[in-house]
Amino acid sequence: xxxxxxxxxxxxxxxxxxxxxxxxxxxxxxxxxxxxxxxxxxxxxxxxxxxxxxxxxxxxxxxxxxxxxxxxxxxxxxxxxxxxxxxxxxxxxxxxxxxxxxxxxxxxxxxxxxxxxxxxxxxxxxxxxxxxxxxxxxxxxxxxxxxxxxxxxxxxxxxxxxxxxxxxxxxxxxxxxxxxxxxxxxxxxxxxxxxxxxxxxxxxxxxxxxxxxxxxxxxxxxxxxxxxxxxxxxxxxxxxxxxxxxxxxxxxxxxxxxxxxxxxxxxxxxxxxxxxxxxxxxxxxxxxxxxxxxxxxxxxxxxxxxxxxxxxxxxxxxx
Amino acid sequence: xxxxxxxxxxxxxxxxxxxxxxxxxxxxxxxxxxxxxxxxxxxxxxxxxxxxxxxxxxxxxxxxxxxxxxxxxxxxxxxxxxxxxxxxxxxxxxxxxxxxxxxxxxxxxxxxxxxxxxxxxxxxxxxxxxxxxxxxxxxxxxxxxxxxxxxxxxxxxxxxxxxxxxxxxxxxxxxxxxxxxxxxxxxxxxxxxxxxxxxxxxxxxxxxxxxxxxxxxxxxxxxxxxxxxxxxxxxxxxxxxxxxxxxxxxxxxxxxxxxxxxxxxxxxxxxxxxxxxxxxxxxxxxxxxxxxxxxxxxxxxxxxxxxxxxxxxxxxxxx
Numbered sequence: 001x002x003x004x005x006x007x008x009x010x011x012x013x014x015x016x017x018x019x020x021x022x023x024x025x026x027x028x029x030x031x032x033x034x035x036x037x038x039x040x041x042x043x044x045x046x047x048x049x050x051x052x053x054x055x056x057x058x059x060x061x062x063x064x065x066x067x068x069x070x071x072x073x074x075x076x077x078x079x080x081x082x083x084x085x086x087x088x089x090x091x092x093x094x095x096x097x098x099x100x101x102x103x104x105x106x107x108x109x110x111x112x113x114x115x116x117x118x119x120x121x122x123x124x125x126x127x128x129x130x131x132x133x134x135x136x137x138x139x140x141x142x143x144x145x146x147x148x149x150x151x152x153x154x155x156x157x158x159x160x161x162x163x164x165x166x167x168x169x170x171x172x173x174x175x176x177x178x179x180x181x182x183x184x185x186x187x188x189x190x191x192x193x194x195x196x197x198x199x200x201x202x203x204x205x206x207x208x209x210x211x212x213x214x215x216x217x218x219x220x221x222x223x224x225x226x227x228x229x230x231x232x233x234x235x236x237x238x239x240x241x242x243x244x245x246x247x248x249x250x251x252x253x254x255x256x257x258x259x260x261x262x263x264x265x266x267x268x269x270x271x272x273x274x275x276x277x278x279x280x281x282x283x284x285x286x287x288x289x290x291x292x293x294x295x296x297x298x299x300x301x302x303x304x305x306x307x308x309x310x311x312x313x314x315x316x317x318x319x
Numbered sequence: 320x321x322x323x324x325x326x327x328x329x330x331x332x333x334x335x336x337x338x339x340x341x342x343x344x345x346x347x348x349x350x351x352x353x354x355x356x357x358x359x360x361x362x363x364x365x366x367x368x369x370x371x372x373x374x375x376x377x378x379x380x381x382x383x384x385x386x387x388x389x390x391x392x393x394x395x396x397x398x399x400x401x402x403x404x405x406x407x408x409x410x411x412x413x414x415x416x417x418x419x420x421x422x423x424x425x426x427x428x429x430x431x432x433x434x435x436x437x438x439x440x441x442x443x444x445x446x447x448x449x450x451x452x453x454x455x456x457x458x459x460x461x462x463x464x465x466x467x468x469x470x471x472x473x474x475x476x477x478x479x480x481x482x483x484x485x486x487x488x489x490x491x492x493x494x495x496x497x498x499x500x501x502x503x504x505x506x507x508x509x510x511x512x513x514x515x516x517x518x519x520x521x522x523x524x525x526x527x528x529x530x531x532x533x534x535x536x537x538x539x540x541x542x543x544x545x546x547x548x549x550x551x552x553x554x555x556x557x558x559x560x561x562x563x564x565x566x567x568x569x570x571x572x573x574x575x576x577x578x579x580x581x582x583x584x585x586x587x588x589x590x591x592x593x594x595x596x597x598x599x600x601x602x603x604x605x606x607x608x609x610x611x612x613x614x615x616x617x618x619x620x621x622x623x624x625x626x627x628x629x630x631x632x633x634x635x636x637x638x
């Protein structure tokens with residue numbers, strides 16, 4: 001949550017000279033995201049986000065991310081559109097880093113969603129799932145199920161120091177996700193649709209943002225990630241059936257899940273919770289004390305993992 | 320340069336309920352300032368900065384700062400105006416911290432000013448100096464000349480570890496400022512008008528911001544601070560007479576300095592450079608490694624101090 005790279009007014013003017021966006025009227029570093037430097041930019045043509053991609057983002061996949069979000073914007077989804085320069089390029093280089101200018105969308109992120117907001121998020125997720133198949137360019141999910149054993153091996157040893165129960169929960173998650181559902185539909189999915197990646201005005205979704213974990217994976221796994229992100233208390237101790245029911249109703253109205261997908265939800269939820277438990281455990285053990293990032297408690301997702309291990313499909317759907 | 324306090328959409332809505340500003344359309348933490356948490360807020364009524372004052376700002380003086388900037392805004396200066404709530408109060412409490420909503424002004428801060436921009440800054444400073452006397456409420460400068468010996472005593476011991484020449488330069492600065500000019504005009508002054516506290520569009524000043532070091536002190540001392548901030552290379556090794564001449568021309572067109580004030584400029588410049596050398600040295604020695612703040616090199620101002628020790632009034636004026 002910081003601006004890692006300082007962009008001077010002079011460097012900005014150089015970048016803007018390649019665009020038909022006019023001159024900068026305002027330019028402020030914004031404290032969003034943990035992986036990029038972001039600036040809110042206003043020109044005579046409108047408002048934009050300038051993002052500089054730092055080393056944590058997969059640079060090779062940036063053209064794919066920008067093409068995917070352009071595809072969603074073309075499909076009429078509330079996904080901010082990358083802006084092309086006069087040569088038609090969205091991807092730039094600024095101060096030695098990949099960079100892009102993205103359209104600004106209004107809206108605020110809620111911290112404690114209401115059922116009406118969860119339903120709107122579910123509906124937006126379903127529209128995303130319905131629009132993604134037309135994209136047609138796949139990308140492997142680097143943080144998907146085939147990678148979890150190796151990710152666990154890198155952090156299991158230190159996990160007990162975080163919480164004595166953490167290693168056993170990770171092991172249980174690995175066992176429960178070894179046989180992963182085969183034959184369920186896959187498409188391009190967000191895989192990180194936490195409330196802070198959804199902009200809203202009241203109960204209306206105005207923006208789906210931060211697609212830098214997007215990949216080609218199971219639709220129902222993306223649903224499970226969103227359920228894990230929206231339907232628990234922050235510490236993972238309490239599941240909220242009203243939020244779960246609203247999320248499901250929203251998704252059912254736009255794409256919905258098949259019987260096979262619904263049957264797999266508890267296992268997919270274990271996987272979703274395991275993925276965030278593993279990355280948070282790794283980050284907890286490896287974030288230097290002087291980092292600009294606040295570490296997130298791995299136990300918040302290990303507790304969700306324990307919940308999914310005992311859950312039924314109806315429980316995940318808030319029934 | 321960080322957001323120290325996270326304000327949720329729900330906490331923001333609670334704050335806005337006391338104002339006639341409508342609901343939030345957008346709300347982003349901005350990475351500005353080292354002492355406060357700042358958010359860029361858009362509502363149906365316009366754009367604003369929400370500031371939460373962290374412990375580094377003198378909370379007791381907040382009503383004075385807000386009244387002073389309101390005075391400048393009333394005088395037609397490009398100073399963002401604090402917004403009053405329905406009870407007429409500008410100062411609020413949010414998440415246990417003092418807070419205020421301030422009008423947003425367009426503009427960007429330049430890193431390497433041109434002479435035309437320095438002239439515009441000098442003119443704006445002169446207008447500030449011309450408008451301040453009507454305010455009529457004084458505030459002691461906690462970082463002014465009477466405090467420098469004590470400030471030096473707290474950091475002289477560690478200074479040699481930063482640079483072997485630093486202790487001798489601090490001692491020379493103390494000696495040169497012991498007899499401080501008497502009888503020069505005082506008024507409410509900014510005392511921190513670095514380029515990043517001036518918003519510009521092209522060569523036009525659109526905003527003078529960050530008055531949290533403002534105090535009642537010598538007008539010509541404020542001019543010297545601004546000269547030190549604008550007319551040297553960032554590392555303090557090179558003085559730029561073209562920038563100095565432009566700054567002086569701008570100020571002369573709006574308020575200007577008397578012969579007595581001009582005669583005192585080299586000594587006042589030593590003081591200005593000493594003040595920033597001392598606070599930067601103190602911060603350098605006391606900023607913990609995990610702080611969210613980038614330390615600033617004390618030598619950048621110690622080198623300016625050495626320059627002022629040998630300067631004539633005409634050199635400070637870029638003649």
